[in-house]
Amino acid sequence: MIYKNTNLQLNINPQIKRSIAANIQFSTQDIDTAKLAFSLTKDGVPLPISKATHGKLFMRFADGSKFYVNTEVQDALKGVIFYVLTPEQVKHYGTVQAELYVNYDNGQKMSVHKFSFEIDRALVDQDIAPVAEYYIDDFESLKAAVQEMADDAERVIAELQKKFENLDNIETKEGAQEKADAAEAEAKAYTDVHADKIDNPHKVTKAQVGLSNLDNVKQAAKTDFDAHTADNVRHITADERTKWNKGQLYKLTQDNGVRILIPDGTDLLTLPPGFYYGLNNRLLNTPDPNDAGWFNYDIMDGKSGRKTIIATASYHNKMWFATIHTDGVFRGWQRVITDTDTVVNWQSPTLLNGWKQYGSHKVQFSKNVLGEVEVIGSITGGTVGFDVPAFILPTGYRPLQAFHFIGVASSVGTDSIPQYHRTQIATDGTVYIQSCSNTVNPNEFIAFGFKFKSA
Incomplete structure (x- = not known):
């Protein structure tokens, strides 16, 4: 293709x-x-x-x-x-x-x-003509589309002509009003005469109005009313009414017990006590605005207006804790560290200038939840020098300021006397093996094992 x-x-x-x-x-x-x-x-x-x-x-x-x-x-x-x-x-x-x-x-x-x-x-x-949502690629198709619209217009005009013909048979407003006034006068005269009659002109019987269906019984006795009044099953007491009136009237969840969905754009700090859920990056004052996952929120009120909020990420088990103090000041979110946060992702950098991994002790780096970067492992065979990079740490894994690390180097060729190397880690993530005390085999074995706070 x-x-x-x-x-x-x-x-x-x-x-x-x-x-x-x-x-x-x-x-x-x-x-x-x-x-x-x-x-x-x-x-x-x-x-x-x-x-x-x-x-x-x-x-x-x-x-x-x-x-x-x-x-x-x-x-x-x-x-x-x-x-x-x-x-x-x-x-x-x-x-x-x-x-x-x-x-x-x-x-x-x-x-x-x-x-x-x-x-x-x-x-x-x-020269292609757009008609509605379609493209007409030739004149004959365009002509057919125009003809179809013309046919529709002719049908509409014919219907309108029929409606205009019916207008000729419609009575004028003045004539209709005269007829209505005359009918109203005649009806009023008849009803006035009929209303004055008291001799039952329609000969209505008691059976016609349903009187024969009624029981001719007396009113209930006083004892029956007293018994009804004393019935505590049908009636509540004053204490029961007071108890119900003092009951909790505010909903903490939906009627089925499920958490309440927070509308997009809501400020979390303005919500009353309750159990909620919502999409984190669609709400205001969230613990992590960059997290687009679903969060559960438990909002509780303490004494004198103090408010506590616990936020839990639904997908990756992260939790935050926040407090609004009695003076109304929001002190920010605090991350709660769990055992899940102790798990880190180890990565291997791309080695430069001839450096290779040393056996199974390969160079790796990781970052924990506290932002601490750890570098371990060993390399061999590359070029030692102040301006010769061994590898580069990616963005997010670089130090706040440049620093040096003194580590173990190979003692091969130095009568087994322990040797060391000096390594610099720059703020751009570049790692330099600047020097080695083993001048016989300076690049035979370089070991790392250090940790620093990332920028």
Whole structure:
């Protein structure tokens, strides 16, 4: 197959990104050849596309048409996906606003990037006439569409003519009023005469009005009223009424006991006591505005207006605690650390300038929930030097300020005398093996084991 190939390099991260005006232009004559390809990376490496990963593309064309479509996988390991515009889509010429998403089977979703591209109206298409939501590619089709609209107009005109003919038979307002006044006068005269009659002119009997169906019984005795009054099953006591009036009248949950959904845009700090849930990034004053998952909120009031809020993330078991003091001041959210937070993700950096992993003691780095970065492992075979990088730590894993680490080096060739190396970790994440006390085999074995607070 032949395509007009494009390739957008898109990195998935939470940094502020503006919509890309892609240098891409298709034509309305690019039938089944307008191909959008995307290379996805995450943390500087390709994002693998598995069976549980689904690329979704949303497009809004210049004429207001919208399409939300599935992409296809071109290279799963390199994270390359693509979409070919359909013949109907490519006819909507002008600037197209688009956004790419990645959805997973476990419910997670990510917005990758917004971008735009152009569809140029080909010369051969500039005589095509748009009718309703369709494109007319030839004169005969346009003629048939116009004729159909003309037929509809003729039918409407014929119906209107029939309605106008009926108007000639409608009585005037003045004539109708005269008839109505005369009928009202006659009716009033008749009812006045009839109302003065007291001799039962219609000969109504007691059977006709239902009197024969009534029982001729006396009113209930006083003892019966007294017994009814003393019936405590039918009537509540004053103490019971007081108890009910003092009962809890405010709902903490829905009628079925389920938590209450918080409307989008609500400020959490203004909610009364209760049990709630809502989408975190759609609410105000949330514990983590960047978290788009569902949260449960327990809001409790203490003495003198003090308010306590506990927030729990539904998907990843994270918890926050917040307090609004009696003076109304909000002191911010405090993260509650759990055993789940002790689990870290170890990663291996890309080694540079000849350095290789030393056996099974490979170099790895991780960051815990407190923001502490730890580097462990060993390397061998590379170049030692003040300005020669051994590897580079990615953004988010870099120190607040540059520092040095003194570690164990190989003692091979130095009569087993312990040796050491001096390593610098710069604020841009670059790691330099600056020097080694073993001048015989300086790069035979370099070991790491240090920790620092990330920037």
